[in-house]
Amino acid sequence: MTGVLVLNATYEPLSIVSVRRAIVLLLKEKAEIIEATEALLRAEQTTLPVPSVIRLVSYVRIPHRLSLPVTRRTVLARDNYTCQYCGLVFPKAELTIDHVVPRSHGGPHAWENVVTACLRCNQHKGSRTPEQAHMPLLSKPSSPRYVALVLLLQGRAHASWDKYMF
Ligand SMILES: [Zn+2]
DSSP states (O other): OOOOEEETTTTTTEEEEEEEHHHHHHHSEEEEEEEEEOOOOOOOEEEEEEEEEEEEEEOOOOOSSSOOOOOHHHHHHTTBBBBTTTOOOOOOGGGEESSOGGGGGGGOOGGGGGEEEEHHHHHHTTTSOOHTTOOSSSSOOOOOOOOHHHHHHHOOOOOOGGHHHO
16 A cells, blocks of 8 residues: 555644655645655656655644444454453454444444454443443443544554554
């Protein structure tokens, strides 16, 4: 995967765009190069290094809650494939989604009410709340940050992204 990490004017990671899109932003002087790869690229009579990280010149406001679908794939990625009850990491096939407040008790299918659980913990908890089952959660589930999730799902393209992401 080749992509360019876009930082907000405040150096906060914002999104990932194609190299072509990044070059357009650079040529229009809407962004500046922060990190580049060894490769060079010809564009509009100039030679540019191929960027790996760019920063927008002006600040872009981002809404607090970005609506990402709550799916098995995104929930497992958010929780780093770690059972939120026993704290162990499992292969994807051995993990399930648990509704903290069970759906049968009116619990919503929302980021704040879903966690990754291993088969054993999920079975043990059954249709009880964590309190009823005496199974405290490792952390309170919440809506993930968009960029963090995209990176978890796609894998990082450049080591140079790390210092901006983590
Ligand atoms: Zn478990």
